[in-house]
Amino acid sequence: MSFISEFEALAEDGARLAFLGYRLVTDPEGLFKELRDDRPVWNTPLGTFVTGYDHVMEAMNCHQVFSVRLYNEKMQPLVGTYPLGVDDGADYLRDASLLRLSVAAEDADHVQALADDVVQGLIAAVRQTPGPVSFDLVKDFAYRVPTQVLARYFGMPGGAESPGDLALRDGLDAIFCDIFDNLTNNDGLHQAAMTQAGLLLPILEQEIAEIGAGKVPVAGALVIPRLVALRAAGATSRDDLGLAQLVLGTIAGVVTTIAIVVANVANMLLTATNASALVAARTAATANDNDALWLVVREAMRFAPPAGFQLRYAERAYTFDLDNPGTTTVNANARVLVCVGSAMLDERRIPSPKEFRTDRGAEDYLMFGVGMHRCLGRFIAPKILVSTIGGLLRAFPDLQIAPGKRFEQDMIRPGFPVSLPVVAE
Ligand code: HEM
Numbered sequence: 537m538s539f540i541s542e543f544e545a546l547a548e549d550g551a552r553l554a555f556l557g558y559r560l561v562t563d564p565e566g567l568f569k570e571l572r573d574d575r576p577v578w579n580t581p582l583g584t585f586v587t588g589y590d591h592v593m594e595a596m597n598c599h600q601v602f603s604v605r606l607y608n609e610k611m612q613p614l615v616g617t618y619p620l621g622v623d624d625g626a627d628y629l630r631d632a633s634l635l636r637l638s639v640a641a642e643d644a645d646h647v648q649a650l651a652d653d654v655v656q657g658l659i660a661a662v663r664q665t666p667g668p669v670s671f672d673l674v675k676d677f678a679y680r681v682p683t684q685v686l687a688r689y690f691g692m693p694g695g696a697e698s699p700g701d702l703a704l705r706d707g708l709d710a711i712f713c714d715i716f717d718n719l720t721n722n723d724g725l726h727q728a729a730m731t732q733a734g735l736l737l738p739i740l741e742q743e744i745a746e747i748g749a750g751k752v753p754v755a756g757a758l759v760i761p762r763l764v765a766l767r768a769a770g771a772t773s774r775d776d777l778g779l780a781q782l783v784l785g786t787i788a789g790v791v792t793t794i795a796i797v798v799a800n801v802a803n804m805l806l807t808a809t810n811a812s813a814l815v816a817a818r819t820a821a822t823a824n825d826n827d828a829l830w831l832v833v834r835e836a837m838r839f840a841p842p843a844g845f846q847l848r849y850a851e852r853a854y855t856f857d858l859d860n861p862g863t864t865t866v867n868a869n870a871r872v873l874v875c876v877g878s879a880m881l882d883e884r885r886i887p888s889p890k891e892f893r894t895d896r897g898a899e900d901y902l903m904f905g906v907g908m909h910r911c912l913g914r915f916i917a918p919k920i921l922v923s924t925i926g927g928l929l930r931a932f933p934d935l936q937i938a939p940g941k942r943f944e945q946d947m948i949r950p951g952f953p954v955s956l957p958v959v960a961e
């Protein structure tokens with residue numbers, strides 16, 4: 537019996553949600569293949585799933601119909617008005633421009649240097665005694681690296697002295713979880729995020745006020761000082777709290793995302809079935825060839841992107857390109873899950889999608905989004921990823937998953953890494 541007919545045979549939404557969740561965890565590949573083949577646009581009471589590459593591109597580029605208002609509902613109580621939750625217009629343009637100037641693509645080398653420094657520090661910490669090492673790649677690196685790098689790059693208070701502080705990491709993760717993962721609006725998760733935002737915003741607000749009053753920023757900090765300078769130049773009317781919200785919204789959205797990618801990519805490389813990918817990664821790392829290593833990491837992300845879908849809301853009913861077989865109408869007011877992860881495996885558009893290849897064109901990769909909200913950190917993020925994966929492979933040439941152990945993900949939050957115990961001589 538196919539997944540769709542089994543799903544449709546269930547009467548209750550709760551049972552359908554449980555069945556869908558089960559299949560998403562146990563056989564995502566089979567599930568999405570069936571949807572791409574039979575229902576590339578699939579209306580369910582839980583939301584509309586858009587899974588085919590062409591349909592995904594069409595939806596993501598049609599931002600007049602598929603709005604980001606659901607993000608706004610999530611972000612507003614935590615970090616106020618944030619570009620990812622704002623549709624096209626003057627407000628979006630003003631804030632997105634402010635962020636694009638403050639998180640500049642030109643910072644890539646600077647971020648790479650910060651990341652290298654952080655990664656070397658963490659490697660030294662796990663190597664305190666001579667001889668074989670064993671550590672947890674998720675706990676000791678996946679979360680710590682982006683927390684420390686972004687704290688320093690943005691100029692979060694304490695970023696230089698106590699970066700990677702667990703309280704900061706957990707606070708950012710709680711906010712991320714409520715915005716991007718709390719689809720059922722669980723109140724406990726929301727309250728936990730509100731508490732963390734309530735703790736972090738005043739700290740950021742004070743730092744912004746002090747920088748505005750002339751305090752010299754910590755070495756390496758670029759983003760907060762730039763935001764303050766742009767405000768002084770009249771680019772925004774956001775007050776200290778408004779800038780703090782912009783900073784918190786960005787960092788909270790990013791740390792967990794990078795942690796998921798580091799964990800997924802490391803697990804994929806260290807799993808025996810991916811021997812050729814690991815060889816390619818080790819060769820690039822040993823040669824200090826960051827460009828070649830990025831092609832390996834990027835391809836690994838195609839198989840295991842940090843977010844399988846982007847959330848949208850259908851402002852009105854929309855019928856996809858009528859010439860396309862499998863055409864369907866999305867109902868007005870539907871929650872739409874635009875499944876970029878599925879699109880990157882669509883055999884109709886991606887050549888040999890199951891093959892691990894590093895010679896693909898940029899159009900095969902959608903994990904940084906598509907359309908007007910495409911990730912503005914997409915030139916920075918690869919530096920942090922390559923620095924982490926490359927640093928580990930160089931420092932520990934025989935790094936492997938600890939015998940008898942495996943990659944553990946959260947039972948309640950599928951896709952979120954918990955532990956990847958590794959060993960090396
Ligand atoms: C592996 C790392 C990252 C991944 C996979 C990623 C992915 C994404 C995706 C998929 C979107 C679009 C979401 C949507 O349309 O619904 C997005 C937007 C965004 N990203 Fe990233 N991101 C990463 C790192 C970063 C970094 C390092 C920064 C900044 C420091 C950043 C800042 C942003 C911002 C501000 C937006 C909203 C842009 C807008 O609304 O115009 N991201 N990201």
